Amino acid sequence: GNSVTQMEGPVTLSEEAFLTINCTYTATGYPSLFWYVQYPGEGLQLLLKATKADDKGSNKGFEATYRKETTSFHLEKGSVQVSDSAVYFCALRMNSGYSTLTFGKGTMLLVSP
């Protein structure tokens, strides 16, 4: 079956540090890949996505590149802010019909001033 593996958290950084959250996937076929963010006390919001190999998704300074050869979709940001503190979920969805998201376990990011 399909699955998503994320690095365990929490990831603790100081403001303006560089962020990487690793995500790898297993899928039969070529899925679309997503990063969702969940701020404290809120639901999930789509952060960025990529639908095919070598695509780069980007939003709010975050980036992730769809790497088919390494089956990865690592999330990066060059300079984190305290307001980026949240839980980040990597997810995949197969590109067929009524497919739904398969989520990783989530990685908590804590950014201190």
Place this chain on the structure above:
Amino acid sequence: SAVISQKPSRDICQRGTSLTIQCQVDSQVTMMFWYRQQPGQSLTLIATANQGSEATYESGFVIDKFPISRPNLTFSTLTVSNMSPEDSSIYLCSVQEPQETQYFGPGTRLLVL
């Protein structure tokens, strides 16, 4: 993008009772989903509720415990029946058009005593 509201936003319930959670969307959508997010965990899909058909439940979830209604294209309810403390979770409504972005509601935080 779809705007989703859920009621109640949170509740504290006694074991053995039932709670119905409402999900309202600001536009007509084909696919609606209900997820559970247990404390510190990722999202687990409970069921898919497409209008005009019976809800489809994932492995480990049954209709008697989690009955779902989908009376129209903008509304759904999830009932958590005969609750126990193990049902304490965040319950999230989600919507999607096939192969489009999946959106999430703010969640309902349930504590069962």
